[in-house]
Amino acid sequence: MHRDFGLSEDQREIVAAVREFVSEKAAPAASGYEEKHEFPRDLFRALGEMGLCGIPYDERYGGAGQPFLTYLVVLEELASGFCSLAVSLSVHHLSGFGIHRFGSDALKEKYLPRLFSGDWLGAYALSEAGSGSDAAALRTRAGRTDGSYRLTGTKRFISSAGEAELYLVMARSGGEGPKGISSFAVERGFEGLEFGKREEKMGWHASPMRELIFEGCAVPAENLVGDEGQGFAIALAALDSGRLGMAACSVGLAQAAFDAAVGFARERRQFGRPVIEFQGLQFMLADMATQIEAARRLYREAARLNDAGGDYSVAASMAKLFASDTVMRVTTDAVQVHGGYGYMQEYPVERYMREAKAFQIVEGTNQIQRMVIGRSLSG
Ligand SMILES: Cc1cc2nc3c(=O)[nH]c(=O)nc-3n(C[C@H](O)[C@H](O)[C@H](O)COP(=O)(O)OP(=O)(O)OC[C@H]3O[C@@H](n4cnc5c(N)ncnc54)[C@H](O)[C@@H]3O)c2cc1C
Numbered sequence: 001m002h003r004d005f006g007l008s009e010d011q012r013e014i015v016a017a018v019r020e021f022v023s024e025k026a027a028p029a030a031s032g033y034e035e036k037h038e039f040p041r042d043l044f045r046a047l048g049e050m051g052l053c054g055i056p057y058d059e060r061y062g063g064a065g066q067p068f069l070t071y072l073v074v075l076e077e078l079a080s081g082f083c084s085l086a087v088s089l090s091v092h093h094l095s096g097f098g099i100h101r102f103g104s105d106a107l108k109e110k111y112l113p114r115l116f117s118g119d120w121l122g123a124y125a126l127s128e129a130g131s132g133s134d135a136a137a138l139r140t141r142a143g144r145t146d147g148s149y150r151l152t153g154t155k156r157f158i159s160s161a162g163e164a165e166l167y168l169v170m171a172r173s174g175g176e177g178p179k180g181i182s183s184f185a186v187e188r189g190f191e192g193l194e195f196g197k198r199e200e201k202m203g204w205h206a207s208p209m210r211e212l213i214f215e216g217c218a219v220p221a222e223n224l225v226g227d228e229g230q231g232f233a234i235a236l237a238a239l240d241s242g243r244l245g246m247a248a249c250s251v252g253l254a255q256a257a258f259d260a261a262v263g264f265a266r267e268r269r270q271f272g273r274p275v276i277e278f279q280g281l282q283f284m285l286a287d288m289a290t291q292i293e294a295a296r297r298l299y300r301e302a303a304r305l306n307d308a309g310g311d312y313s314v315a316a317s318m319a320k321l322f323a324s325d326t327v328m329r330v331t332t333d334a335v336q337v338h339g340g341y342g343y344m345q346e347y348p349v350e351r352y353m354r355e356a357k358a359f360q361i362v363e364g365t366n367q368i369q370r371m372v373i374g375r376s377l378s379g
Contacts, residue, residue, distance in 0.1 A: 002293065003076075003255075006300065011070050017050065018077040027081030033206040034351065037198075039163045040085055040206055041121075047078075047089060048118015057100050061112035068241070069303040072248040076296070079252030080259075083355045084206035086252060088121070090245035091159045091207075094238045095122030095168040098183055102226035102234050107185055111166055123164035124242075125155040125186075125212050126235050132157075133368050135170075136178040136232055140214060142171035147221055149173065149184065151192070151214040161210035162195040164188065168238070169212070170231045178232035183225040192217030203354035241306070242363045243316040247299035247323035250359045254292045254327040257334035257352040261285060264338050264347075281337060288330045295323035314376045321369040324359035331356040 004012055026043055033040045047053055055071035057063025064070075071093070079086035096115045099107055114120040131137040140153025151171050158167075167186040174180030186193060196211030226234050262285060265276035275281055302315035331353040335342035342349050360366050 003296070007069075007073065011066075011073060014066070014070060015073055015077060018052070018074050021046070021050065022077055022081035026078065026085055030082035030085070030206070031348070031351070033082075034084065035205075037205045037208075039088070039160070039208050040082070041163075043082070043085055044088065044092075044121060045118050047085075048116075053089070053092065053118040054096060054112070054116025057096065057112070057116060061100070061108055062116035063100075063112070067303070067307040068244075069300060069307055072244055072299060072303050075245055075248040076252035076255075079249035080256040081252075082206075083249065083253050083352075084204045086249045087204060087358075088160055088207050090242060090249060091124055092122045092164075093245060094124035094242050095164075095166055095185075097238045097241055098124075098168045098225050098234050099185060101237065102183070102230065103185070104222065106222060107225065111185060115166065120165040121160055121163055122166045122168070123158055123160040124238065125158045125161075125167050125169045127157045128154065129156045133365060135235065136181065138170060138172060138181065140169070140171040142173040142182055142184065142219070144173065144221075145218075148218045149182075149221065149224070151184070151186070151217040151219055153214055154196075155212040155214075157199070157209060158212050159204075159207050159209050161208065161212055162188075162198070163208050167212065168225065168234075169214075170235050171214075173228050173231075179229050181231035181235070182228050183231035183234045184219050185223045185225055186217070186219055190217050190219060202357060203351065204358055239363055240313045240316045243320035243369070244299055244302055244306070244312075246359055246363050247295065247302075247316070247319040250320075250323035250327035250356070251292060251296045251299060253352055253355060253359075254288075254295065254323075254330040257327075257331040257349055257356075258285070258288050258292055260347070260349050260352075261288065261334040261337040264341070268339070268341075275337075284333055284337065288333055291326045291330060295319070295326040298322050314373055317364070317369040317372040320359075320363065321366050321373070324356075324366060327356040327359055 054063035056068045059065040142149040169186045173182040194213040199209040299319040302319045306312040334349045
């Protein structure tokens with residue numbers, strides 16, 4: 001309804017170009033990639049050519065020098081047409097974020113231009129089989145040897161694994177707890193890094209997920225991102241911005257489900273008239289529209305807080321929590337509005353509903369978001 005409200009002229013132009021890309025290229029290709037379980041590398045490259053793989057970053061490294069808000073609005077648009085593509089760009093952002101904010105000049109010069117041009121895809125590896133919500137309990141070891149670190153252990157549930165050329169990996173270089181964790185930039189081709197079999201998921205099929213298996217993988221010491229022991233802080237800082245990415249993607253997907261529901265309800269006739277004329281359905285659609293609008297404003301305000309240099313961590317958790325619960329509710333109701341047709345694969349809303357669920361789980365489950373918000377209240 002008010003998708004462009006409050007955006008600058010510059011941002012509106014970028015959004016218009018992305019909308020055209022989504023309607024002409026990304027959305028028509030989405031179901032094909034989802035069915036084939038194939039990462040849309042050509043579309044990701046096209047994003048790079050449009051300057052969209054490093055939107056909020058320094059132009060010196062090939063970024064677009066735009067506010068963080070611009071990046072999120074682009075994600076929202078992409079997710080409305082092809083959720084897995086938007087999610088992959090958001091994961092890509094997590095790896096670039098860590099290196100851009102905390103990496104040495106040499107690391108930035110080496111990796112950021114490749115990431116921001118879209119030549120390389122980036123990924124983010126924090127989770128392990130035994131450490132999800134309690135991420136600081138991770139066990140992958142990074143032992144220091146002459147001139148390098150040797151990584152040993154297994155990372156679980158890693159989006160873009162196998163497909164990505166660069167991984168921001170959190171591993172334990174010191175003792176127990178968060179202060180023993182460091183971050184590393186790990187190339188796909190480093191010896192000792194293998195990939196597990198592809199996970200079969202409920203949705204996001206075009207976003208491949210595998211384990212990263214490190215067997216004494218030698219990572220040059222200069223690929224340490226930030227300082228030793230700073231890795232968990234880096235991981236959390238990346239997650240703050242990533243949570244806003246998940247919120248923006250949730251809003252885009254919810255919008256797509258809502259638009260499909262309205263379109264269907266205007267066409268479908270029962271009892272001699274379009275079903276949208278029944279107040280029972282209108283009220284459902286009115287709630288969906290209101291929730292989407294509220295979620296959009298939450299993530300955009302949090303982005304503005306970030307762009308203004310404020311502490312946006314709690315605002316990001318609120319936006320992620322609310323937007324992902326919204327997309328779950330809205331996609332479920334969109335299926336309901338379609339009646340039996342909504343349950344059929346011929347219509348897109350059943351896919352949207354499956355895709356929505358992941359947003360309540362990734363980058364901190366919604367229980368963890370409530371924990372972050374709750375902790376901020378206890379002072
Ligand atoms: C589609 C998808 C993509 C992903 N991509 C990546 C990726 O690219 N990189 C990466 O590192 N990880 C990734 N993950 C992993 C994701 O971050 C974890 O799944 C998530 O953090 C939850 O961890 P877990 O699955 O181990 O669940 P657990 O932590 O075992 O949680 C189980 C349940 O317990 C609840 N719970 C746990 N602790 C508490 C608490 N203190 N209070 C209340 N409730 C609690 C949780 O909310 C959940 O309901 C991905 C996951 C999915 C599903």
